[in-house]
Amino acid sequence: MRCLLKEKSPWKLIEKVDANPKIVISELEKMKKEGLVEFLNGEIHLTDKGKDEIKRLKISYFDVRCPECNGRGFKTDPFGILNRFKQIVENRPRPTAEYDQGYIREEDLMQRIAFIYERGDVEGANIMVIGDDDLISIALALTGMPEKITVLEIDERLINFINKVAMNLNLNISAQKFDVRHDVPEQFLGKYDIFITDPVETIPGITLFLSRAASTLKDNGAGYFGLTHIEASLRKWQEIEKILLDMNFVITDIIRDFNVYPMNNNLDISQNDYIVYEMVKEFTGKKEIDADFYRSSLIRVEAVGKPLPKVRGDYELKHEVYVDDESIVTAMAKKVE
Amino acid sequence: MRCLLKEKSPWKLIEKVDANPKIVISELEKMKKEGLVEFLNGEIHLTDKGKDEIKRLKISYFDVRCPECNGRGFKTDPFGILNRFKQIVENRPRPTAEYDQGYIREEDLMQRIAFIYERGDVEGANIMVIGDDDLISIALALTGMPEKITVLEIDERLINFINKVAMNLNLNISAQKFDVRHDVPEQFLGKYDIFITDPVETIPGITLFLSRAASTLKDNGAGYFGLTHIEASLRKWQEIEKILLDMNFVITDIIRDFNVYPMNNNLDISQNDYIVYEMVKEFTGKKEIDADFYRSSLIRVEAVGKPLPKVRGDYELKHEVYVDDESIVTAMAKKVE
Numbered sequence: 001m002r003c004l005l006k007e008k009s010p011w012k013l014i015e016k017v018d019a020n021p022k023i024v025i026s027e028l029e030k031m032k033k034e035g036l037v038e039f040l041n042g043e044i045h046l047t048d049k050g051k052d053e054i055k056r057l058k059i060s061y062f063d064v065r066c067p068e069c070n071g072r073g074f075k076t077d078p079f080g081i082l083n084r085f086k087q088i089v090e091n092r093p094r095p096t097a098e099y100d101q102g103y104i105r106e107e108d109l110m111q112r113i114a115f116i117y118e119r120g121d122v123e124g125a126n127i128m129v130i131g132d133d134d135l136i137s138i139a140l141a142l143t144g145m146p147e148k149i150t151v152l153e154i155d156e157r158l159i160n161f162i163n164k165v166a167m168n169l170n171l172n173i174s175a176q177k178f179d180v181r182h183d184v185p186e187q188f189l190g191k192y193d194i195f196i197t198d199p200v201e202t203i204p205g206i207t208l209f210l211s212r213a214a215s216t217l218k219d220n221g222a223g224y225f226g227l228t229h230i231e232a233s234l235r236k237w238q239e240i241e242k243i244l245l246d247m248n249f250v251i252t253d254i255i256r257d258f259n260v261y262p263m264n265n266n267l268d269i270s271q272n273d274y275i276v277y278e279m280v281k282e283f284t285g286k287k288e289i290d291a292d293f294y295r296s297s298l299i300r301v302e303a304v305g306k307p308l309p310k311v312r313g314d315y316e317l318k319h320e321v322y323v324d325d326e327s328i329v330t331a332m333a334k335k336v337e
Numbered sequence: 338m339r340c341l342l343k344e345k346s347p348w349k350l351i352e353k354v355d356a357n358p359k360i361v362i363s364e365l366e367k368m369k370k371e372g373l374v375e376f377l378n379g380e381i382h383l384t385d386k387g388k389d390e391i392k393r394l395k396i397s398y399f400d401v402r403c404p405e406c407n408g409r410g411f412k413t414d415p416f417g418i419l420n421r422f423k424q425i426v427e428n429r430p431r432p433t434a435e436y437d438q439g440y441i442r443e444e445d446l447m448q449r450i451a452f453i454y455e456r457g458d459v460e461g462a463n464i465m466v467i468g469d470d471d472l473i474s475i476a477l478a479l480t481g482m483p484e485k486i487t488v489l490e491i492d493e494r495l496i497n498f499i500n501k502v503a504m505n506l507n508l509n510i511s512a513q514k515f516d517v518r519h520d521v522p523e524q525f526l527g528k529y530d531i532f533i534t535d536p537v538e539t540i541p542g543i544t545l546f547l548s549r550a551a552s553t554l555k556d557n558g559a560g561y562f563g564l565t566h567i568e569a570s571l572r573k574w575q576e577i578e579k580i581l582l583d584m585n586f587v588i589t590d591i592i593r594d595f596n597v598y599p600m601n602n603n604l605d606i607s608q609n610d611y612i613v614y615e616m617v618k619e620f621t622g623k624k625e626i627d628a629d630f631y632r633s634s635l636i637r638v639e640a641v642g643k644p645l646p647k648v649r650g651d652y653e654l655k656h657e658v659y660v661d662d663e664s665i666v667t668a669m670a671k672k673v674e
Binding site: 002018056057058059060062063064065066067068069070071072073074075078079114115117118119120123124144145146147234235237238241242245248249250251252253254255256297302304 | 339355393394395396397399400401402403404405406407408409410411412415416451452454455456457460461481482483484571572574575578579582585586587588589590591592593634639641
């Protein structure tokens with residue numbers, strides 16, 4: 001309700017609220033029935049009754065985030081490589097829904113690396129990246145600090161792009177084909193200081209991704225991955241945290257809204273096909289997506305001794321690995337398959 | 338090792354490294370034996386061999402934190418109450434080792450409230466504070482947003498101070514005596530939207546504090562507390578996280594170094610008596626503490642339905658509640674008892 005003092009777009013609400021858009025919409029529906037809000041040309045307006053309710057609940061709008069660092073506490077270009085990175089990745093392959101892809105802003109990527117660097121996980125490190133739509137391997141290599149970077153990726157276009165850049169610029173990256181249904185190849189097991197990945201957000205899917213990633217770590221290795229509140233409910237978060245602890249990790253950091261997926265770049269098929277878009281349009285009448293609502297928390301885990309992957313061996317890929325009933329932003333991808 | 342490129346004080350190292358100071362010291366000891374560092378007047382200097390090693394490991398110094406918001410991503414006075422708060426608490430009771438006390442900087446307190454506010458946990462909320470050396474109850478009340486604030490505290494001086502300020506300024510706070518060995522009084526059970534506490538960092542101690550705090554929450558209530566890397570190893574963090582999940586919480590946020598305890602204000606007995614001080618002085622020759630090395634991560638948890646406190650009923654207070662072999666900063670307090 002606080003957002004409604006400042007914002008009128010349903011997409012801005014979806015951005016701010018820690019919940020699946022389905023839940024946001026159904027809450028708005030309740031508020032409309034109670035006469036607290038009304039919809040005009042896709043915008044949400046507080047009624048007089050709604051304004052009274054806000055006063056009663058002592059709701060007040062303050063802007064609490066630092067404007068200097070996007071509210072993240074990190075500089076956006078601490079290593080001085082942002083412009084070079086932008087040039088290099090200008091012709092990156094477009095994200096495709098087929099592989100649940102989508103990449104974060106370049107500035108965000110620098111802040112992510114700043115955080116990993118601050119933890120001491122970049123310098124001289126062997127780094128495993130599983131799935132690299134963000135091209136973090138290239139940005140990391142540009143800092144000149146990692147010892148070696150390995151990318152395991154399913155998309156041939158990305159593999160070729162990364163290997164070509166690495167060859168042209170003499171960067172210590174090697175990208176190769178990998179399908180999460182299979183074990184990580186023998187030569188990568190237990191060899192890495194950290195992993196970086198961006199798993200799908202179903203329980204079987206994330207268990208699989210994190211297990212493969214964990215199998216590549218040395219003892220006491222660390223891992224970095226994103227998790228949303230958009231497609232993962234708190235009940236799912238709780239289950240994922242149990243799985244992480246079972247795998248002998250400790251969660252050392254959870255930084256909210258660290259990764260922002262710009263809506264402009266990340267959809268290769270018409271927005272109209274995504275479940276979430278249909279739902280918002282139908283309910284509020286809003287026709288454009290005018291907020292980068294898809295964000296994830298950056299989670300850092302560290303093995304307390306030896307990592308214990310939950311899944312080993314081949315795993316038959318079922319529909320449920322990619323989609324569950326909380327998948328509504330990435331869900332279109334699956335209908336296409 | 339990266340810190341050694343910039344810092345020479347052992348206290349700065351203890352501040353930056355995620356580990357018990359005992360471990361930092363023993364690592365320095367190893368490095369000294371290997372001829373990588375030497376000590377001069379309490380300062381740590383890299384030897385030529387040490388400088389070569391840093392080059393080999395690709396270690397480089399970058400300052401990655403935002404200077405505008407203390408690297409926290411929040412404004413230091415978003416609600417415009419900082420100066421008023423500072424005036425009000427000017428004559429606060431001094432921290433006493435007897436109750437494991439110590440308070441954070443006023444600016445940090447504003448940022449903590451900014452974070453709690455951003456989560457929607459301040460406006461119209463019933464707030465339970467267990468142990469309030471920080472006087473967050475007063476700062477929260479000054480925002481005018483909470484519905485009601487209850488403070489449970491063992492120190493009569495703080496209880497009297499808070500109640501007097503509340504009466505004089507007509508703030509909706511009520512402070513009363515509470516000893517964590519006993520259950521929370523009946524009238525507070527299941528009544529609060531959030532709790533805020535700063536538990537001792539032994540496993541029995543933190544289990545007790547978090548259980549008492551959890552018992553005051555409504556279903557789906559949230560909790561905020563601090564946890565250090567100074568007196569809590571990652572193995573202990575892992576165990577604490579298991580306990581939180583067992584209590585039906587999910588961990589939604591872990592923000593590193595959010596709480597800084599200034600060394601100037603927080604010791605009421607001579608520094609010389611603290612184990613950590615003796616240890617650093619003996620090993621490096623450094624005679625003053627010149628870094629605010631005692632920091633904690635701010636952790637937010639949220640109940641997924643009903644919170645399930647692990648401990649209920651009276652609990653006999655044993656030494657182990659306050660001290661374990663990782664307690665070295667707060668440890669002097671216990672010897673006094």
